[in-house]
Amino acid sequence: MRILFMGTPEFAVPSLKALLEAGHDVCGVFTQPDRPKNRGMKLKPSPVKEFALANKIPVFQPESLKQGDAFADISKLNPELIVVAAYGRILPRDILDFPPYGCINVHSSLLPKYRGAAPIHWAVINGDGATGVTIMHMAQELDAGDIIDQVSTPIDPEESVEAVHDRLACLGGGLLVKVLSDLKAGTAKRTPQEHEKASYAPMLTRALSPIDWNKPAIAIHNQIRGLTPWPATVTDNLSAQPVKVYQSKLTGEGTRKAPGAVVAAGKEGIDVACGDGSVLRLTQVQIQGSRRMSAADYVRGHPIEVS
Numbered sequence: 355m356r357i358l359f360m361g362t363p364e365f366a367v368p369s370l371k372a373l374l375e376a377g378h379d380v381c382g383v384f385t386q387p388d389r390p391k392n393r394g395m396k397l398k399p400s401p402v403k404e405f406a407l408a409n410k411i412p413v414f415q416p417e418s419l420k421q422g423d424a425f426a427d428i429s430k431l432n433p434e435l436i437v438v439a440a441y442g443r444i445l446p447r448d449i450l451d452f453p454p455y456g457c458i459n460v461h462s463s464l465l466p467k468y469r470g471a472a473p474i475h476w477a478v479i480n481g482d483g484a485t486g487v488t489i490m491h492m493a494q495e496l497d498a499g500d501i502i503d504q505v506s507t508p509i510d511p512e513e514s515v516e517a518v519h520d521r522l523a524c525l526g527g528g529l530l531v532k533v534l535s536d537l538k539a540g541t542a543k544r545t546p547q548e549h550e551k552a553s554y555a556p557m558l559t560r561a562l563s564p565i566d567w568n569k570p571a572i573a574i575h576n577q578i579r580g581l582t583p584w585p586a587t588v589t590d591n592l593s594a595q596p597v598k599v600y601q602s603k604l605t606g607e608g609t610r611k612a613p614g615a616v617v618a619a620g621k622e623g624i625d626v627a628c629g630d631g632s633v634l635r636l637t638q639v640q641i642q643g644s645r646r647m648s649a650a651d652y653v654r655g656h657p658i659e660v661s
Contacts, residue, residue: 355378355379355434355435355455355534355537355538356378356379356381356432356433356434356435357373357378357379357380357381357433357434357435357436357437357534358380358381358382358383358384358428358431358433358435358436358437358453359373359380359382359383359384359402359406359411359436359437359438359439360383360384360385360436360437360438360439360441360443360445361383361385361402361438361439361440361441362385362386362400362401362402362440362441362442363400363401363402363440363442364401364519364523365439365440365462365519365522365523365526366401366402366439366440366441366460366523367401367402367405367523368523368524368526368527369437369439369460369523369526369527369530370383370402370405370406370439371405371527372527372528372530372531373437373530373531373534374409376531376534378534380411381412381431381432381433382411382412382413382414382427382431382433383402383403383406383411383412383413383414384414384415384416384424384441385399385400385402385403385406385413385414385415385441386400386415386441386442386443387415387416387417388400388403388415403415412431414427419443419444419445419446419449420446424449425448425449425452428449428452429452433452433453434453434454434455435453435454435455435456435457435458435534435537436449436452436453436456436457436458437457437458437459437460437530438457438458438459438460438492439459439460439526439530440460440462444496445457445492447494450492450493450494455537456491456492457491457492458489458490458491458492458502458533458537459489459490459491459492459497459499460487460489460526460529460530461473461487461488461489461490461497462474462485462487462519462522462523462526463477463485463486463487463488463555464484464485464486464488464504464506465488465490465497465501465504465547465552466497466498466547466548466549466551466552466553467551467552467553468485468553468554468555469496469497469498469552469553469554469555470496470497470554470555470556470557471555471556471557471558472555472556472557472558473485473555474515474518474519474522475515475555475558475580475581476555476556476580477509477518477555477580478509478513478514478515478518478576478579478580479562479576479577479579479580479581480576480580481511481572481573481576482509483508483509484506484507484508484509485506485507485509485518485522486504486505486506486507486522486525487504487505487522487525487526487529488501488503488504489501489502489503489504489526489529489530489533490502490547491544498547498549498552499547500544500545500546500547501543501544501545501546501547502533502536502537502542502543502544502545503529503532503533503536503542503543504529505525505528505529507521507522507525511575511604512579512603513579514579514582514601515579515580515581515582516582516583558581558584558585559585560585562577562581562585563581563585563586563587563588564587564588564589564590565577565578565587565588565589565599566629567589567591567613567614567626567627567628567629568613568614568628568629569628569629570628570629570630570632571604571605571628571630571632571633571634572604572632574587574602574628574634575602575603575604575634578599578600578601578602579602582600582601583600586598586599586600586640587599587600589626591614591615591616591626592616592624592639592652592656592658593641593656593658595641595642596642597639597640597641597652598639598640598641599636599638599639600638600639600640600646601636601637601638602634602635602636602637603623603634603635603637604632604634604635605625605632605633605634605635606632607625607632607633608631608632608633609627609631609632609633610631611627611661612627612661613627613628613629614626614627615627615661616658616659616660616661617633617660617661618660619649619653619658619660620650620653621650622635622650623635623636623637623648623649623650624636624639624649624652624653624658627661635649636649637649639652641656
């Protein structure tokens with residue numbers, strides 16, 4: 355099948371790779387323009403662009419799909435199908451209607467749950483026991499199109515959002531190849547979403563970072579897992595300056611100490627009292643101007659008063 359691929363971050367790369375390995379004709383790739391990154395603010399290409407160029411696929415980086423040459427470029431490429439995976443742009447109606455097989459999206463949740471920008475993170479933050487990938491026909495409304503197929507995977511209570519992300523990316527590539535085979539054969543299902551069950555997964559911001567120790571340990575643990583590596587959780591109860599927390603562990607222990615009190619600090623980590631009388635162990639932290647370090651290393655260099 356002749357396919358135009360639209361994607362930007364690392365999540366989209368396994369889907370693009372799966373298309374090539376399955377023998378599809380990827381006639382072009384649309385991805386976000388290069389953006390300044392890191393302290394040097396040098397322009398950096400997206401992971402999808404790097405992969406496409408390495409495989410000699412033409413790359414297009416329009417600032418807008420509604421203006422400029424985007425539609426003209428798509429018309430010249432003349433794809434049978436457009437595949438979208440975390441592209442970061444809303445497709446206008448003229449593009450949605452152009453390919454004979456339409457436009458399909460590889461979305462990292464079990465729709466209709468978690469429509470929006472950060473479905474994997476919110477599944478972890480909310481402590482879900484499972485998540486998955488949905489491939490759907492694209493509609494004008496955000497992530498509201500008919501479902502073609504889904505695959506699910508459990509989320510371990512100790513698993514980071516990075517690990518869930520990588521697994522979903524690979525599952526998405528495999529499911530995409532199956533869906534394309536079904537589309538070509540005319541056997542693909544088309545199931546309308548139950549819109550009344552939809553939930554939204556908004557973009558992450560630093561406003562989510564502060565830890566509220568009045569919450570239960572499990573909620574804080576999930577917050578830490580879901581916001582690593584960015585924007586990361588932050589606490590102000592360990593030193594005069596804020597400390598980022600990247601990893602934690604549920605201890606199963608209880609305490610009568612006030613929420614936020616440090617009840618133990620040593621080689622196992624930093625144990626902090628939480629709002630439900632439980633204890634959360636911080637195991638990896640970072641202070642401003644330093645690298646990530648184990649909580650044990652932090653304690654050795656920054657003695658903490660234990661309540």
